[in-house]
Amino acid sequence: MLSGRIIKGIGGFYYVETERGIYECKARGLFRKHNTIPLVGDKVLIRVNEEDETGYIEKIMDRSSQLTRPPVANITQAIIVMSVKEPDINFWLLDRFLVMVEYEKLDTIICINKIDLAKDEELEFINIYSKAGYSTIMASAKTGDGIEELREKLKNNITVFAGPSGVGKSSLLNKIDKRLGLKTGEISKKTTRGKHTTRHVELIDIGFNSYVLDTPGFSSLDLSFVEEEVQLGSYFREIDKYSYKCKFSGCLHYKEPGCEVKKQMELGNIDKVRYKNYISFLEEIRNTRRY
Ligand SMILES: Nc1nc2c(ncn2[C@@H]2O[C@H](COP(=O)(O)OP(=O)(O)OP(=O)(O)O)[C@@H](O)[C@H]2O)c(=O)[nH]1
Ligand SMILES: [Mg+2]
Ligand SMILES: [Zn+2]
Secondary structure, three states, rough: OOEEEEEEEEEEEHHHHHHHEEEEOOOHHHHOOOOOOEEOOOOOEEEEEOOOOOEEEEEEEOOEEEEEOOOOOOOOEEEEEEEEOOOOOOHHHHHHHHHHHHHOOOOEEEEEEEEEHHOOOHHHOOOHHHHHHOEEEEOOOOHHHHHHHHHHHHOOOOOEEEEEOOOOOHHHHHOOOOOOOOOOOOOOOOOOOOOOOOOOOOOEEEEOOEEEEOOHHHHHHHOOOOOHHHHHHHHOOHHHHHHOOOOOOOOOOOOOOOOOHHHHHOOOOOHHHHHHHHHHHHHHHHHHHHO
């Protein structure tokens, strides 16, 4: 048997990269029975049919991580891409992405693209996120700003690029590795939204022991994976940092007295918009739990 990694899945076929090349493989019925479906990113063992050079996936190795959206395994790092303009940055969505990657315990980088379209003072918001404890990169696929920094971060990682449609995920990847030639799209002049140019999930080998995953943009993100309201605060780094000083353990930083998080917000150490989004997500989780 030959070991490899699933880099793409289309219509029931899996493309497995091995030291002998890429094999088109089918999964055995066995997996469906046990409720494990092979995912892009999976390390697998395949049996190759020498006659037609196709293969069967015989075994899926244990996963170090598993995302549902996009469906992919063994990711080590997420780069959340937002554009500063065209489309305008959406903080509500950014904060939702951050909740997801914190939940998945992935290393996270916030990448703000299209800085060529903005004035310096329009980029100051990023301090909120670096102060909260996130790595940030300001980039432009057009001018090449930030590209070297991104390239450096990708080394020895399997990195997913996630973010809304039209923010420039594929454009950034094309700039990082000139050989990729990923399809990129126009922004609709009317809505300044992207038109979902990238349609499937594919892991791309860019050398240096690194893979990148270009993903189709999405405009919403369900938070139903957060099971308990009380967990939510731990997915906001700056809220998590102060919550140990709240008067009540299990404080939701909502209306409780003696709440350190609210105090730090008043002092300006926690951003008001981030806090507002926290409260809005908290209410959402609370309302979907009430049957
Ligand atoms: N001005 C400017 N335009 C950019 C930049 N990066 C990308 N664009 C443009 O933005 C549009 C969308 O870029 P894509 O790379 O297709 O965006 P995407 O995030 O991959 O979109 P989906 O695949 O639909 O999710 C294209 O017209 C790009 O030329 C940038 O840094 N500056
Ligand atoms: Mg794309
Ligand atoms: Zn509190």
